[in-house]
Amino acid sequence: MISMSNNPIDQGARIVVIGAGQAGFTACAKLRELGHPGPITLIGEEAHPPYQRPPLSKGYLLGEMTEDRLYFRPINFYQERSIDLRLSERVGFIDRVSKVVGLSNGSTVPYDRLILTTGARPRSLPAEIGGDLEGVFYVRNLADINSMAHHFRPGQHVLIVGGGYVGLEAAAVSAKLGLEVTLIEASQRILQRVACPQTSAYFRNLHGKEGVVLCEDTGLKRLSGEDGHVRSAELADNSVLPIDFVIVGIGVVPNVELAEAAGLTIDNGIAVDEDCRTSDPDIYAAGDCASFPWRSRRIRLESVGNAIEQAESVAKALMGQSSGYEAKPWFWSDQFDVKLQIAGYSQGYDNVATRKSVGDGVSYWYYRGGDLLAVDAMNDPRVYMVAKRLIEAGTSPDPTVVSDPATDVKSLLP
Amino acid sequence: MPKISIIAKDGTPFELQVEAGSTVMENAVRNSIPGIVSECGGACACATCHVYVDEEWIERVGPPGSIEADMLEFAYDVRSTSRLSCQIKVSEEHEGLTMHVPERQS
Numbered sequence: 001m002i003s004m005s006n007n008p009i010d011q012g013a014r015i016v017v018i019g020a021g022q023a024g025f026t027a028c029a030k031l032r033e034l035g036h037p038g039p040i041t042l043i044g045e046e047a048h049p050p051y052q053r054p055p056l057s058k059g060y061l062l063g064e065m066t067e068d069r070l071y072f073r074p075i076n077f078y079q080e081r082s083i084d085l086r087l088s089e090r091v092g093f094i095d096r097v098s099k100v101v102g103l104s105n106g107s108t109v110p111y112d113r114l115i116l117t118t119g120a121r122p123r124s125l126p127a128e129i130g131g132d133l134e135g136v137f138y139v140r141n142l143a144d145i146n147s148m149a150h151h152f153r154p155g156q157h158v159l160i161v162g163g164g165y166v167g168l169e170a171a172a173v174s175a176k177l178g179l180e181v182t183l184i185e186a187s188q189r190i191l192q193r194v195a196c197p198q199t200s201a202y203f204r205n206l207h208g209k210e211g212v213v214l215c216e217d218t219g220l221k222r223l224s225g226e227d228g229h230v231r232s233a234e235l236a237d238n239s240v241l242p243i244d245f246v247i248v249g250i251g252v253v254p255n256v257e258l259a260e261a262a263g264l265t266i267d268n269g270i271a272v273d274e275d276c277r278t279s280d281p282d283i284y285a286a287g288d289c290a291s292f293p294w295r296s297r298r299i300r301l302e303s304v305g306n307a308i309e310q311a312e313s314v315a316k317a318l319m320g321q322s323s324g325y326e327a328k329p330w331f332w333s334d335q336f337d338v339k340l341q342i343a344g345y346s347q348g349y350d351n352v353a354t355r356k357s358v359g360d361g362v363s364y365w366y367y368r369g370g371d372l373l374a375v376d377a378m379n380d381p382r383v384y385m386v387a388k389r390l391i392e393a394g395t396s397p398d399p400t401v402v403s404d405p406a407t408d409v410k411s412l413l414p
Numbered sequence: 415m416p417k418i419s420i421i422a423k424d425g426t427p428f429e430l431q432v433e434a435g436s437t438v439m440e441n442a443v444r445n446s447i448p449g450i451v452s453e454c455g456g457a458c459a460c461a462t463c464h465v466y467v468d469e470e471w472i473e474r475v476g477p478p479g480s481i482e483a484d485m486l487e488f489a490y491d492v493r494s495t496s497r498l499s500c501q502i503k504v505s506e507e508h509e510g511l512t513m514h515v516p517e518r519q520s
Contacts, residue, residue: 029446033448052455054454054455054457055455055457058457069436069440072443073443073444073446074444077444077446304453304454304455305453305460308453330460332454332457332459332460334457339457339458339459339481341459379481380484381481381484381485382484382487382488384485385461385484385485385487385488386488389488410487
């Protein structure tokens with residue numbers, strides 16, 4: 001029988017969720033909240049119960065948060081709701097014919113519906129240029145942060161490779177803790193892939209003021225070590241930098257291998273439709289690993305908001321309450337005393353309006369033609385809140401009105 | 415370990431024994447109190463953990479900080495007793511603190 005999106009699953013339907021991050025956790029919690037009584041199994045590779053990742057490069061790295069405060073829920077949550085949480089388990093394959101998931105310990109778990117929330121992993125530095133040396137770290141998992149924590153001592157010299165949000169947040173934490181920080185970015189400017197030149201300039205100035213040595217248009221040639229531990233970095237201009245450790249933040253790649261091996265359609269992530277359904281009607285995908293149709297193209301978002309909303313729409317679709325997923329992209333970043341909040345998705349913009357608010361708030365408004373696509377708001381929560389509403393409503397205020405400091409941002413709301 | 419009380423939108427009271435120093439949001443989320451979303455996990459970045467502090471308590475809990483107030487200004491059905499619960503740190507003096515969950519978060 002073909003399952004239609006309006007038909008709820010049977011009460012006894014067995015749901016298996018692969019990947020115990022934000023999306024996997026949310027899907028399970030939402031299914032129970034909506035009243036699915038059947039078996040739910042949540043499989044995660046890590047030893048920890050599902051936890052929040054954003055603080056890893058912020059408060060947790062700063063030492064302001066203990067590990068248990070990262071957990072979405074205490075462990076008894078899963079027991080009370082009969083969510084079979086299987087930690088430290090790796091899935092080896094998906095057999096779509098027998099409808100089972102094979103674990104690397106040799107056992108199998110049968111499913112009626114499968115949800116893939118496999119996330120993404122950091123792009124790694126190749127071993128040929130020293131990427132396999134000790135002292136080279138990534139920012140993705142609790143284990144990553146725990147293993148680098150002892151390096152965060154005043155005076156240590158850290159090299160940050162990559163000027164995206166993860167690299168910049170790691171640089172901010174390092175500088176705050178008294179480390180010597182050098183950040184290199186291979187492309188012309190930091191945040192080039194995700195933000196306009198104005199936002200790049202804003203964060204370049206901020207980091208410069210806080211003592212971070214920021215080198216744009218500067219590639220990494222190779223890392224060199226002694227006794228297997230990284231000691232120096234040779235940059236593209238042949239200069240050599242003595243360093244104590246390295247944090248790499250050069251983007252992520254979606255974890256699509258399981259889906260790909262099972263023959264599901266892959267297109268910059270596991271391809272899903274408006275209901276987050278993959279090319280197999282019994283398999284769904286959500287979060288960082290999934291690419292979805294959005295305004296006549298296909299995008300993939302790496303954000304908490306997206307993970308939550310997609311996972312909730314999977315649960316709703318399974319329960320016969322499908323409303324179709326409509327992405328409302330939003331992001332945030334904390335660096336030093338600056339809170340950046342981003343509403344919308346800026347890809348494809350062709351002009352930017354600048355707004356300076358009373359106080360130190362600044363925002364950049366991305367337009368394509370007359371259409372407002374996104375807003376980066378720095379220390380300007382009012383602008384963020386207004387922009388989010390405008391974008392979700394599809395309303396585009398005139399950029400000259402936006403830029404006029406005499407305009408009260410609230411008056412932009414319809 | 416002060417005891418606080420959060421009244422869900424359907425009127426169900428949740429009595430929580432909480433650690434001093436933790437935030438109201440953390441406790442609400444840990445106990446799955448419906449209506450407290452907290453997408454950003456306490457970064458004061460999303461305004462989805464809005465609560466109304468009981469009239470009797472508002473003076474002791476105090477007003478929102480400036481970022482929080484700016485976020486709240488655009489929250490759904492904001493009142494003079496509105497706070498973001500991720501910004502309320504519970505202390506021993508908060509024994510009996512009562513809050514209400516709004517109809518919705520956005």
